[in-house]
Amino acid sequence: MRQFWVFVVKEFYHIVRDRRTMLILLGIPVAQILLFGFAITSEVKDVQVAVYDPSRDAVTRQITEQIAASSYFDVVEMLDDASRINDIFKYGRINLVIVFGENFAENLQHTGEAAVQLIADGTEPNQASLIVNYIEGILASYARSAMPAATAPSFTIQPEVKMLYNPQLQSSYYFVPGIMGLILLQICAMMTSIAIVREKETGTMEVLLVSPMKPIYIILSKSVPYLVLSMVNLATILLLSVFVLHVPVAGSLFTLLLLSLVYIFLSLSLGLFISTMVDTQMAAILVSGMGLMMPTMLLSGLIFPIESMPAVLQWVSAVVPARWYVEAMKKIMVQGVGIEYVLTELGILTGMATVLVVLSLKKFNVRLN
Amino acid sequence: MLKFLIEKEFKQLSRDKVIPRLIVMLTLLVMFVFPWAADQEIKNVKLHVVDRDRSSLSERLVQKVVSSGYFRLSGPSASYDGAMPAVERGDADMIMEIPSGFERDLMRGETGRLLLAANAVNGTKGGLATSYMAAIVADYSADLRAENGLPALSSAFKVESSFRFNPRLDYKVFMLPALMVMLMTLLAGFLPALNIVAEKESGTIEQINVTPVPKTLFVLAKLIPYWIIGFVVLSLCIALAALVYGIYPTGSLLTIYLFTTVYIWLVSGMGLVISNYSDTIQQAMFVMFFFIMVFILMSGLFTPVSSMPQWAQAITAINPLKYFMQVMRQVYLKGSGFMELLPQFFALCSFAVVLSVWAVVSYKKSA
C-alpha cells in the first residue's frame, strides 16, 4: 500500500509541474462554464426592427412606439420605400420588417380592414418564430386596449401559462448542467488516457511494469490524481454556477454528488479503455477527441435537444454516457426532483462503468501476457 | 524548389494513416450527422392532458391540439399533481389542465379557463411550445364562434406574418452553410498547423533549416496542399448540400469562393501562429482545441450572437468565424452580393493580414 501512495504522489508531481497541463485541467473548465453560462444563450433580445409605414398616423406611431419600448426590440430604421424591404435583409442586420397598410387609422375605424404585415428573416428558425410571436403579442395587447368594449367576447379561452423550473426562460439553466458532462469527460477520460499512453510512448511504462507493483495498482495510481482533480473541478463548477451564473441546485446535493461520482468513475474507465487500445499520445487525443468529445457535444443533449433528432441519432445517443448524465443533472439541478426519478440514468451509468472497467482490465491483462 | 517540396507534402499526405481518414470522416460528419443533430426545431412536444371537464368541448380541444402536429399525447392523468411526476421523470414536456366547468363557462358566455404548465428547463422549447398552444387555443375559440353563428372576432386589425428566406423554417438550411465554415477552419487551419509541429517534433525541420530553402517557401509548400483540399472539400460540400438536401446558394458561387479564398488564407495564418508557439503536437492540439471551441461557440453557429450579453458580443468582433459564417449564411439564404458583404470582407481581410504578419514575425523569432 505504501508503494501505491508513492506512485500516486509521483503522478501528482507530473501534473503539478507541467504548467500547461495544469492550465488545461483547471483553467479550461472555468472558461467553458463561463462561456456556456453567459455567452451561449438563445434568448431573444436586441431584435433589430425596420418599419415601413406609409400611413404615418397616430395609431401606427403608437404601435411603433410600443414596440420600440419593449426590451426585446430596437426600431432602428424607418423605411420610406417599399422596394427597400427586400434589399435591407441582404445586409444581414435587420431581423424583422413591420409593414403597415395604407390609411391605417382610418381603415381601423371604418372598414375594420387595417392590416399589418410582419416580415421576419427566417434564417434562424426558432429566433424568427419567437420574434414574430412576441410582436404578435404586442399587437394583440394593443388591439385589446384599443377595443371599445372592455368585456370579453363569447367563447374566449384564457390560458394561464406556467413556466415550470425556469420562469425567466434563462438559457443557462439548460446549458450549465450539460457542460459538466463535457468537462468531467474531458478531464477524466481524455487526460487520463493521454497520461497513461505517454508512459507507454516514452517507455517508462515498461519500467513500472517490471517493478514489484501489481499492474492494476499502477493503473489505479494514474487515475487517482485525475479523480481528485475532477472533484476539485466539480466543486468549482458548482460554486460558479450557483454564485456567478445563478443557476441553483434545486435538488439534493447528495444525489448530485452520487451521480457525478458514478459519472467520473465511468469517465476514468473510458480513459483507461482508450489507453489500452492505442499506443501513441496522438492517437489517444484523436480517439478521445473524435470518439468521445464530438459525440458528447452533439448527441448528449448538451446543446441540441435529443428529442428533436431523427430516430437513428436518438438510438446512437443512447450509448453516449454523457447523455444520461446530462439528463439526470438537469432533473436534479434544475427540476429539483428526488433520486427516485433518476434511477434509470443512474442504473445505465453504473452498468456502463462496470462493463468498461471489466473490459479494460481484461484488455490490460491480455497485453501483459 | 517549391515543386519538390509540394511533391513531398503530397506523398507524405497520401501515406499518412490518420489525416486522409480524418478529412473524410470530418466531412461526412459535418454533412450528414451535424445537420440532423443540430436541429433545434421544436416538434413532438410530449403533452400530458388533465381533462377534468370530460365534455365534448374539452375533448374537441384536445383533438385539435393533437392534430396540429406539434404535440404528442404522452398520457392522460386524473389530476395536475398526478401529472407532475411525468414531467419530473421527463416523460412529459407540458401539462394542459382543463378545469371542470370548462364547457359550462364557455356556453354561458364566460371566459373559459385553461392551465398550461411547460417544462422550461429548455427555455426556447418551453416558450415556443406555449406560444404554439396559445395560437391553437385562439384558433379553437374562433372555430367555436363561427359554429355558433357569431361574427369573427373583430380583432382590431389583421396581422399577417411571413418568414423570408427560409419559409419552412428548416434548421438544415440554416446550419449547413455555417457548418461548412467550421469544416474549412479545421481543414485549412488545424491540420497544416499540426503538420508543421509534427516536423518540429521529429526534427526534420532542422534538416530543412540548414538547406537554402527559404522559410516562407517551406511553409508555403506545407499550406498549398491544404488549400487545395479546402477548396475540393468545399466544392464537394456545396454539391452534397444541393444533391442530398436540395439546398443551393441563392447568391453567387463566385462570392462564396472569393470569401473562401480570403478565409482559407486567414485560418492558415492562424494555424501557423499556433504552430510557432508550440513545440509538441500535444501542446498544439490543446491550444487549438481551446481556441476552436471558443471560436465556434461564439460564432453564432449554434446560438445567435445577438442573444449574448454585450461584453460577449464585443468579444465576437475579433472572431473571424463569425464573419465568414455570416457571409455563408447570407449568400446561401438571402442571396447577398459582394457589395452587401463589404464590412465582412474588410474584417476578414484585416484578420488575414494581421495573422500573416504575426505568423511571419513569430516564425522568425522561433528560429
Added chain:
Amino acid sequence: MENVHNPVIRAVGLTKRFGDFTAVDHISFEVSAGEIFGFLGANGAGKTTAMRMLCGLSRPTEGEGFVAGYDIVRQSEAVKKNIGYMSQKFSLYEDLKVWENLRLFGGIYGMKEREIKSKTERILHELGLEQERNTPVRSLPLGWKQKLAFSVSIFHDPKVVFLDEPTGGVDPVTRRQFWGMIYEAAGRGITVFVTTHYMDEAEYCDRVSMMVDGRIEALDAPARLRRQFDVDTMDEVFRRLARRATRKGD
C-alpha cells in the same frame, strides 16, 4: 585546392549565451579545405551549439564566423547553399521512400532532374541499396539510415559537411564503414567537420579540438596531442582535460 591559405571554416571569438549561461565561450579556430576536423567534448560542453552557429541555425551572441568564405550571420543563406548537415537526431523523412528522400534534397539544392536521377542511381549503387530504393526509410535498419543520411547531406557536393555525432548508436562494423565514407568524401575535397564523443574516432581525424565548458582547451593533430599530454590514447588526453571541467554533463 585553390585557396590553401584561405580556410573553409574560420571562427573568431565565437560566443553563445543563453541568459546567464555561456554555452560557447570565445572559440577561435580555422579548418582548411579537404580536412577532417574532429570536434570533441563531453555532453554539454557546447559542441552542438557551436556547430549550429556555424550552420546558420543559431545566431552568435558575440564574435564572428565564416564558412566557405561567407559570413555566418550576414550571409547565412549563402552559407546554407555550400554546406551539408547531418544532425544528431535522425532527420530524413521516415515516411518517404529512399529515392524520394534523395530526390527531395536534390531538388531543394536546385539540382536538375537528370542530375538527380543519375546521382541517385550512383548513390544507391554505392550504398548497396538498389533493392531498397522503394522502401520507406522508416523500415531501414539504423546503420543504413545513418549512411543514407550522410549520402543525402553530401548529395549536392557541398564545400563543407557538418556531422553531429553521426555514429551514435550504431555497431562498430557500421562505424568503420561510415568512416570509410567520410574519407571518401574528404578525398573528393569536401571538408568534414565532425563532432563525436567516441575517442577512438578522434584518431581518424586530421586534427581535433577538445572542448571543455564551452572553451577549446586543445587543438592539434591526434598524434601531437598524445605527445603533448604524454599519454598513449586520445581517451586519456580527453580524461586529462575533462578533469578541469566544472560543468556537469547531462
